[in-house]
Amino acid sequence: MNTQTNDDSIRVLIADDDEHILECYRDAFGGSEETDYIKALDALDAELFDVDNEVEETPRFDIVACSQGQTAIDKAIEAAEKGNPFDVVILDVRMPPGIDGVEAGSRIRELDADVEIVFVTGFSDVPLDELERRVPPPMKLHYFNKPLSFMKLAKDVAGMVGAN
Amino acid sequence: MSKEAAARSLQEKVSLTLFVVMGALALLSYVTLQSVVAPAFDRLELDEAHTNLIRADRAIRNDIANLNAITGDWGLWDDAYDYVRGEYPAFEDSNLDRPTLTNLGLSLLAIYDERGDLIWGQLEFEQQEGDIGMLGVLNRKNETSSFLINHTDPTGQVYGLLRTNLGPMMLSSWPVVRSDGSGPIAGTMIMGQFLNDARAASLRDRTEVQLDWTVIDSTDEVSETMTVPLDGSGGGSILHETSRTTVESTGVLTDLFGTPLLVLEVSTPRKISALGNSTVDGALLILALAAIVVALVTWWLLRQIIVSPLVGLADHITSIRKSGDLTHKLDDDRDDEIGALAHEFDKLTDELHEARKLLLDQSFKAGKADTAAEVMHNIRNAMTPMINGIDRLGKNFAVTDKLKVKEAVAALTSPDCPADRVEKYFQYIDSAFSHIAASNADAAENLTVASKQARQVEAILADQERHAQVAPVIEKLNLDEVLDEAVLVIPKADEPEIELELEEVIRDVSVRAHRVGLLQVMGNLMLNAYESIERSDSDSGRIGVTVCEETVDEQPMVRLVVSDTGCGFDEGTSEKIFQRGFSSKEGHLSGLGLHWCANALAGMGGRIQAESEGPGHGAKFHVLLPAAQGG
Numbered sequence: 001m002n003t004q005t006n007d008d009s010i011r012v013l014i015a016d017d018d019e020h021i022l023e024c025y026r027d028a029f030g031g032s033e034e035t036d037y038i039k040a041l042d043a044l045d046a047e048l049f050d051v052d053n054e055v056e057e058t059p060r061f062d063i064v065a066c067s068q069g070q071t072a073i074d075k076a077i078e079a080a081e082k083g084n085p086f087d088v089v090i091l092d093v094r095m096p097p098g099i100d101g102v103e104a105g106s107r108i109r110e111l112d113a114d115v116e117i118v119f120v121t122g123f124s125d126v127p128l129d130e131l132e133r134r135v136p137p138p139m140k141l142h143y144f145n146k147p148l149s150f151m152k153l154a155k156d157v158a159g160m161v162g163a164n
Numbered sequence: 165m166s167k168e169a170a171a172r173s174l175q176e177k178v179s180l181t182l183f184v185v186m187g188a189l190a191l192l193s194y195v196t197l198q199s200v201v202a203p204a205f206d207r208l209e210l211d212e213a214h215t216n217l218i219r220a221d222r223a224i225r226n227d228i229a230n231l232n233a234i235t236g237d238w239g240l241w242d243d244a245y246d247y248v249r250g251e252y253p254a255f256e257d258s259n260l261d262r263p264t265l266t267n268l269g270l271s272l273l274a275i276y277d278e279r280g281d282l283i284w285g286q287l288e289f290e291q292q293e294g295d296i297g298m299l300g301v302l303n304r305k306n307e308t309s310s311f312l313i314n315h316t317d318p319t320g321q322v323y324g325l326l327r328t329n330l331g332p333m334m335l336s337s338w339p340v341v342r343s344d345g346s347g348p349i350a351g352t353m354i355m356g357q358f359l360n361d362a363r364a365a366s367l368r369d370r371t372e373v374q375l376d377w378t379v380i381d382s383t384d385e386v387s388e389t390m391t392v393p394l395d396g397s398g399g400g401s402i403l404h405e406t407s408r409t410t411v412e413s414t415g416v417l418t419d420l421f422g423t424p425l426l427v428l429e430v431s432t433p434r435k436i437s438a439l440g441n442s443t444v445d446g447a448l449l450i451l452a453l454a455a456i457v458v459a460l461v462t463w464w465l466l467r468q469i470i471v472s473p474l475v476g477l478a479d480h481i482t483s484i485r486k487s488g489d490l491t492h493k494l495d496d497d498r499d500d501e502i503g504a505l506a507h508e509f510d511k512l513t514d515e516l517h518e519a520r521k522l523l524l525d526q527s528f529k530a531g532k533a534d535t536a537a538e539v540m541h542n543i544r545n546a547m548t549p550m551i552n553g554i555d556r557l558g559k560n561f562a563v564t565d566k567l568k569v570k571e572a573v574a575a576l577t578s579p580d581c582p583a584d585r586v587e588k589y590f591q592y593i594d595s596a597f598s599h600i601a602a603s604n605a606d607a608a609e610n611l612t613v614a615s616k617q618a619r620q621v622e623a624i625l626a627d628q629e630r631h632a633q634v635a636p637v638i639e640k641l642n643l644d645e646v647l648d649e650a651v652l653v654i655p656k657a658d659e660p661e662i663e664l665e666l667e668e669v670i671r672d673v674s675v676r677a678h679r680v681g682l683l684q685v686m687g688n689l690m691l692n693a694y695e696s697i698e699r700s701d702s703d704s705g706r707i708g709v710t711v712c713e714e715t716v717d718e719q720p721m722v723r724l725v726v727s728d729t730g731c732g733f734d735e736g737t738s739e740k741i742f743q744r745g746f747s748s749k750e751g752h753l754s755g756l757g758l759h760w761c762a763n764a765l766a767g768m769g770g771r772i773q774a775e776s777e778g779p780g781h782g783a784k785f786h787v788l789l790p791a792a793q794g795g
Contacts (some may be wrong), residue, residue, distance in 0.1 A: 041198060
């Protein structure tokens with residue numbers, strides 16, 4: 001489990017049972033230091049060579065990562081009790097041996113009606129219409145298939161909360 | 165209970181039941197005949213013995229009556245009257261001689277005068293003349309003599325049996341009067357006949373009854389059951405004693421004073437009971453034979469109608485249980501309840517067979533779906549870090565590509581380089597190389613992750629391959645059922661028009677194979693044939709399936725040949741047509757492929773071959789599978 005905090009950041013709760021996947025999430029959602037380095041290089045580039053580099057403004061994420069659905073629920077409850085709920089919850093569907101991501105998403109939805117819930121999975125035997133029924137409303141429900149680019153996912157997540 | 169024991173038990177129970185029923189019937193018949201029929205014969209026999217004794221009694225009484233009649237004739241006779249009175253002495257010469265006694269069959273003739281003195285008398289005993297006094301009953305001072313000799317009534321008469329010293333005698337005594345019965349009484353006429361062996365023989369001849377008698381010496385000799393003497397009209401006590409061959413009947417005869425004198429004995433041969441016994445024995449024999457015949461016929465009918473069909477049904481069920489072959493049918497065309505049972509059982513096995521096929525299909529598909537889901541999930545998870553690493557590589561290379569290190573070095577080495585920019589050029593170059601170094605390190609790390617994830621994908625595939633090697637269920641399959649389903653993969657498109665020919669003999673051929681696997685193989689071959697015809701640009705085509713049985717390596721095999729009139733292939737293609745990844749269909753990678761088909765058939769103990777006379781001449785695929793033996 002990894003926690004990063006920043007007052008201007010987008011709070012994201014991530015649950016996936018694969019540690020390599022979690023590492024990918026961390027890379028994609030937590031690379032602010034690297035982004036600063038490239039920004040400095042781009043600034044020198046513009047000053048010394050008159051190059052007009054449009055430096056893309058990247059959002060900052062405050063991520064909490066875990067490997068089980070029940071842990072994700074606990075983290076969501078804890079955040080809500082502290083008055084600092086998550087903006088986005090990203091869940092894998094299959095996370096043995098505990099409850100699956102759909103059940104975890106359904107319970108988190110009961111806690112927070114506004115949170116954006118994203119399912120990212122390699123395979124789901126739960127039809128999309130059942131997902132929409134169990135984790136409503138559809139406009140706050142998102143679904144992505146692995147493999148995917150987590151950098152693009154990070155942009156999409158930022159777009160969900162209007163911070164792009 | 166095992167099947168064999170159950171079959172034997174049913175037959176034994178039927179046989180035992182028949183045996184018990186027939187035994188009970190025979191016993192009942194025996195008891196009935198012995199207790200009802202045989203006693204009836206015995207009663208008839210006793211009735212005959214009784215009648216015989218009565219007949220013997222009546223015969224003796226008849227003889228006494230005849231003697232009394234003769235005596236009466238002589239007593240009521242004027243000549244005899246005159247002779248007794250002494251008025252006709254010639255009577256003696258003309259009538260009283262020995263031939264007269266002989267002619268009359270008399271043993272005794274005695275004539276007394278009115279004073280009771282013997283005028284003339286003669287006794288014949290054992291064919292010799294004797295003295296009347298020997299009798300001991302006609303002495304003048306004897307009461308018996310007085311009773312017999314001294315008549316007071318002209319019509320009086322005395323007759324009956326009389327005990328004498330010489331043996332029992334039939335005796336009659338009449339007063340001698342005139343022929344018209346008028347008196348006065350001149351004297352007494354007495355006649356007698358001994359009851360001797362000759363008399364007994366005469367009686368036996370006339371009555372045809374084996375009679376005899378015994379003189380009673382004292383009343384003690386008379387049985388308590390014979391207290392009532394015979395009266396000549398059927399009355400009186402009669403005792404029957406039965407031996408093995410005769411019924412001995414006895415009754416008591418009294419003398420003319422009412423004293424028991426003789427025990428009359430009649431021996432009746434047991435002809436009636438013998439006839440009854442032979443009748444009963446014959447009836448029992450006939451009943452026994454009839455029972456045996458009925459039992460045998462009933463047993464045979466029960467065996468043919470009930471036992472054998474039930475045993476056949478039990479054998480059939482056991483056969484299905486042992487072989488698991490639900491396609492095996494009873495096909496019993498009987499129109500009774502057992503036929504209906506067999507028909508219903510066939511229907512049940514049909515439904516069970518269909519359910520099993522459906523279950524196998526569903527479990528196979530469900531298993532494949534679960535496996536595919538798991539594999540997809542794991543592979544996608546494994547690929548995600550790889551893609552993320554590639555994204556990072558791309559991002560880093562994009563930055564690196566834009567670096568102007570060469571321009572910065574050129575600016576530094578230029579004499580025109582402003583002094584206030586030298587430090588920033590160095591700072592730029594340093595930052596650029598730091599970025600390149602960091603990118604290289606990140607690339608190395610990403611490649612390591614990619615390599616690790618690639619090995620994980622390989623491990624997932626290897627694990628899947630091990631699971632795929634689990635032996636499928638091999639069962640007996642009717643080819644027509646498999647082909648009927650396999651041809652469904654051929655699209656029902658309008659073009660090209662496909663003519664499908666399945667050899668009729670296919671319906672009689674069965675193989676041993678994995679049902680779903682063979683279904684997929686045959687479906688694949690059908691689809692290949694269809695697509696080959698489609699690619700040949702012909703408006704029509706033909707797909708044929710033939711079958712033949714042959715022996716390969718001493719094993720009975722079935723050869724299925726799927727032929728088409730499609731585009732065919734050249735010799736080079738035939739060499740690699742079963743290789744992994746090969747496809748003769750340009751840009752077409754769907755379907756299981758012939759490589760999979762070859763592997764699947766090999767797993768069932770079969771094989772596949774392909775042949776073509778060249779492009780445009782169609783193709784033939786030979787599928788060789790083990791033949792199903794027996795039921």
